[in-house]
Amino acid sequence: xxxxxxxxxxxxxxxxxxxxxxxxxxxxxxxxxxxxxxxxxxxxxxxxxxxxxxxxxxxxxxxxxxxxxxxxxxxxxxxxxxxxxxxxxxxxxxxxx
Amino acid sequence: xxxxxxxxxxxxxxxxxxxxxxxxxxxxxxxxxxxxxxxxxxxxxxxxxxxxxxxxxxxxxxxxxxxxxxxxxxxxxxxxxxxxxxxxxxxxxxxxxxxxxxxxxxxxxxxxxxxxxxxxxxxxxxxxxxxxxxxxxxxxxxxxxxxxxxxxxxxxxxxxxxxxxxxxxxxxxxxxxxxxxxxxxxxxxxxxxxxxxxxxxxxxxxxxxxxxxxxxxxxxxxxxxxxxxxxxxxxxxxxxxxxxxxxxxxxxxxxxxxxxxxxxxxxxxxxxxxxxxxxxxxxxxxxxxxxxxxxxxxxxxxxxxxxxxxxxxxxxxxxxxxxxxxxxxxxxxxxxxxxxxxxxxxxxxxxxxxxxxxxxxxxxxxxxxxxxxxxxxxxxxxxxxxxxxxxxxxxxxxxxxxxxxxxxxxxxxxxxxxxxxxxxxxxxxxxxxxxxxxxxxxxxxxxxxxxxxxxxxxxxxxxxxxxxxxxxxxx
Numbered sequence: 001x002x003x004x005x006x007x008x009x010x011x012x013x014x015x016x017x018x019x020x021x022x023x024x025x026x027x028x029x030x031x032x033x034x035x036x037x038x039x040x041x042x043x044x045x046x047x048x049x050x051x052x053x054x055x056x057x058x059x060x061x062x063x064x065x066x067x068x069x070x071x072x073x074x075x076x077x078x079x080x081x082x083x084x085x086x087x088x089x090x091x092x093x094x095x096x097x
Numbered sequence: 098x099x100x101x102x103x104x105x106x107x108x109x110x111x112x113x114x115x116x117x118x119x120x121x122x123x124x125x126x127x128x129x130x131x132x133x134x135x136x137x138x139x140x141x142x143x144x145x146x147x148x149x150x151x152x153x154x155x156x157x158x159x160x161x162x163x164x165x166x167x168x169x170x171x172x173x174x175x176x177x178x179x180x181x182x183x184x185x186x187x188x189x190x191x192x193x194x195x196x197x198x199x200x201x202x203x204x205x206x207x208x209x210x211x212x213x214x215x216x217x218x219x220x221x222x223x224x225x226x227x228x229x230x231x232x233x234x235x236x237x238x239x240x241x242x243x244x245x246x247x248x249x250x251x252x253x254x255x256x257x258x259x260x261x262x263x264x265x266x267x268x269x270x271x272x273x274x275x276x277x278x279x280x281x282x283x284x285x286x287x288x289x290x291x292x293x294x295x296x297x298x299x300x301x302x303x304x305x306x307x308x309x310x311x312x313x314x315x316x317x318x319x320x321x322x323x324x325x326x327x328x329x330x331x332x333x334x335x336x337x338x339x340x341x342x343x344x345x346x347x348x349x350x351x352x353x354x355x356x357x358x359x360x361x362x363x364x365x366x367x368x369x370x371x372x373x374x375x376x377x378x379x380x381x382x383x384x385x386x387x388x389x390x391x392x393x394x395x396x397x398x399x400x401x402x403x404x405x406x407x408x409x410x411x412x413x414x415x416x417x418x419x420x421x422x423x424x425x426x427x428x429x430x431x432x433x434x435x436x437x438x439x440x441x442x443x444x445x446x447x448x449x450x451x452x453x454x455x456x457x458x459x460x461x462x463x464x465x466x467x468x469x470x471x472x473x474x475x476x477x478x479x480x481x482x483x484x485x486x487x488x489x490x491x492x493x494x495x496x497x498x499x500x501x502x503x504x505x506x507x508x509x510x511x512x513x514x515x516x517x518x519x520x521x522x523x524x525x526x527x528x529x530x531x532x533x534x535x536x537x538x539x540x541x542x543x544x545x546x547x548x549x550x551x552x553x554x555x556x557x558x559x560x561x562x563x564x565x566x567x568x569x570x571x572x
Contacts, residue, residue, distance in 0.1 A: 009454070016412060016457040017419065018450055019438040028454060031512055035455055038513055039401040042471050045478070052473030053480060055334075056304070056529030057291045057555060062333040071198070078197045083426035092421050093433040 002036040004029055099128045099260040104169055104317045107263065108210065111168035114157050118150035118168025118212065125170035125214045128261045135237045137246075137255040138172070141215040145181030146170070149212045164209035166324060171206065172256040172265040175216040176223055176299040179203050186299040187231040188221040190444025191424040200297030201332065202266065202308055202325045209324050214262060217252030221446045222415065223268055223301045225249050226276060226518035229509055230448040237505075239281055240545055244502040247277030247518075250309055254281045257311045264321050267309035270301050271403055272498075272522025274309025275534035279497035279548020282536045284318050284565075286310040289555050290529035291336040293322075294329030302410035303334075305403075305526040315535070315566040320344045322558070339559045348563030350571070351385030354490040358552075360396045361495035361521055369540035373547040374496050377537040377572055381494075384571045391486040391493060395478050399524035402479070404516055405459050405472035406527075412456025415449060451512060476527050483528045487554045492564050496521050497534035497548035521550065531558045533565050537572050 004012075009029045013020045020028065075088045084091040101107065110116035126146070129138050153163040173179050176186040178196035185191045203213065220230035228236040228251035236251045238244040239258040246255040250267025254277035257265045267274040269287035278285020286309060293308040300306060308325060312318035323344035328335045357378060362371065382388045420426040420440025427443060430436035445453070459468035486493060498521055508515040525532045534548035551568065553561035 004458075012454050012457050012461075015461065016453045017416075017434070017437040017441055018445065018453065019442040020450075021442075024447075024450070028451065031451065032454055032458070034513055035404065035451075035516075036458070039405050039459075039468070039472075041401050042398060042405070042475055043467065045395070045398060045471075045475055047471070047474040047478060050474050050477045050481075052470055053476040054304070054473065056480070056527075057289070057334070057336055059291070059334065059336070064330060064333075073197060080197060081194045081423045083421065083424075090421055093430060093436050095433050 002033060002040065004033045004036070099124055101260065101263040104166065104263050104320050107169050108165055108167045111153065111210070112157060112162060116168070118153040119147070121168050121170050122146045122150040122212055122214060125262050128259065129215050132259050132261060135239060135255055135259060136234045137217055137236050137252040137259060137261065138215045139175050139185060139187065139218050139233060139252070140182040142179060142181030142213055146212050146214045153210055153212070165320065166206060167210035169211050170214045170262045171211055172215045172217050172253055172262045173203065173213050174219050174250050174253045174265070174267045176219060176268060177203055177266055178297040179213050179216065181213070182216050184216070184299070186222050187219045187233055188444070188446065188449065189232045189425060190418050190440070194424045198297060201294035201329045203297065205325055215256070217250070217256050217265060219252055220249035220448065222299065222449050223249040223270060223273055224411070224448040224452055226272070226515055227503070227508070228252060229505065230446060232446045235505055238502045241502065244504055244545070245280065247280030247498070247502060249273040250311070251277045253311050254278055254283060254285065257283050257313060263312065264317055265311040267311055268298060268301070269307045269309040269526065270305045271407060271526050272519045274311065275497045275522050275532060275548065275550060276518060278311060278534040279546065280502040282546030284312050284315060285534045285548070286318050286322060287525065287532050288322065288326065288558055289336065289531045291334045292558060293325045294332040294335050296329055296331035300414040302407040303414065304410060305407065307526070315346065315562055315569050319346050319562050322562070326558070336556065339556070341559055343559055343562060346559065346562040346566050348567035350381055350564065350567045353386045353564060355381055355386045355388045356391035356486060356490035356493045357388065358396070358493050358495040359390050359392045365499050365520065366496060367500040369542040370496050370499065370501060370547050372541065373538045374549060377549045378494060380571050381568060384567070389490065391490060393479070393482050393486055393524065395475065395482055396524050398475055399479060399527055400516060400520055402472045402475050402527055403519070403523040404455070405468050406476070408452040408456035409460050409469050410456070411452040412460065415453055418444065420444065448512070479524060480528045483530065492561065493552040495550050497550040498522070501540045501543060501545035501547060525552055530555050531561050533561060535565055535569050535572070
């Protein structure tokens with residue numbers, strides 16, 4: 001039975017790039033443990049001889065010609081909801097100090 | 098509450114000039130305003146809807162044909178990219194997102210003359226079964242304002258039940274169209290996985306997401322499904338349409354083989370729901386259907402499979418909401434990493450965070466095989482059991498949800514209890530088959546609607562609509 005600790009939750013939050021306050025950390029520690037315990041009922045299920053399903057309708061390798069198509073959108077249309085842009089590119093905070 | 102003619106009739110009136118698209122749009126917008134207390138709608142697309150109506154009326158005046166859905170107003174769940182209003186997915190992080198292009202299915206509906214008038218409320222990012230996880234507000238059930246309309250497409254379902262528009266779009270990843278359809282007493286249709294393009298819809302769990310249709314009856318749903326179905330080069334999972342299409346369906350239950358899913362009629366099903374489902378099945382038998390019991394022995398595991406696969410795919414799909422590309426961004430971040438973590442902390446609601454964290458856990462190194470791969474393998478088991486169950490029958494039947502609409506707040510503090518609201522629907526998404534919830538009377542306990550779920554094998558959407566239509570006629 002998986003029981004997450006506060007440190008586990010904080011580590012997960014870091015991996016998921018979400019900061020959590022103290023109350024949320026406490027709440028998630030209990031809730032996520034309960035959810036994981038629920039889904040762990042699968043651990044005892046016999047699946048010998050079965051392969052995992054990745055696609056349900058049996059499609060394989062859907063191909064198309066690799067060509068640029070004009071859908072009629074200017075870069076400025078596509079960038080209009082980006083918080084910060086410069087020269088038609090996303091502008092983000094400095095990554096390397 | 099407004100009454101609407103059947104969709105085909107409405108469009109015929111607009112095409113012949115007998116009715117004006119502009120009047121239909123005004124009627125719909127007036128309903129949005131007068132029914133505001135139900136909080137079904139996040140925003141209208143009024144300006145664009147009026148402009149489109151004018152265009153359609155002008156086309157008719159010029160002798161042109163605006164299409165099979167000419168002037169018919171509809172409501173789209175706010176996770177469809179639509180021009181004329183923000184697309185928020187009912188989340189704070191996408192507030193202010195003005196879509197640069199539209200969903201393929203919206204384009205297809207517009208090409209036939211349909212007019213989107215408003216964006217409907219949902220559980221943020223479609224994570225939920227009640228609309229209580231909306232970052233903005235909870236939609237009220239049209240039959241009882243103290244209860245939820247179901248979810249996640251609760252705003253869309255309530256819109257149709259309230260008469261705001263004759264049809265609405267939802268999405269169905271684990272039951273988000275069938276369950277709210279049943280909670281408000283209308284038709285909620287989930288197609289075969291891949292039958293309709295998801296391009297331009299805010300992704301939740303990509304191996305499960307489908308486009309849902311809400312309408313008052315099967316005829317109305319069928320014409321909308323017929324317009325939306327088919328391959329799209331922008332969604333590589335889409336499949337071919339049925340050569341016969343999906344509209345103008347007529348069916349007969351005589352000699353049809355119906356399999357009752359034994360496990361869905363057992364423990365956990367509310368007595369008042371059971372009575373309605375059993376009565377509906379008895380009527381199907383009277384109409385000449387051969388009814389038998391079938392078993393999906395592992396179906397009780399479906400919810401556990403779903404709550405591994407869905408959060409895993411959610412955590413991946415929601416990684417794009419990083420405060421840099423769209424919507425909300427935390428202004429005072431000292432560096433890029435803080436910009437990510439604070440934008441996501443403030444922008445995401447609790448359920449989105451919960452699912453991202455679970456998904457991150459089950460996909461993390463060392464746990465992948467035990468959780469994700471195991472769930473995908475149990476999914477294979479479910480698919481095989483469903484294939485065996487379908488062999489002797491034409492369709493499967495069962496309830497769409499274990500209780501009728503629950504009270505607002507009843508499950509709010511217990512995420513696991515909320516997840517159980519999906520227990521009759523998630524397996525259908527895991528096996529990728531089409532299913533529909535149709536109204537089958539009201540509970541004798543509280544007068545609330547009950548939904549009968551009909552399920553067909555993959556790509557048998559037309560046959561499902563035919564049998565649903567025949568069933569609707571005798572209920």
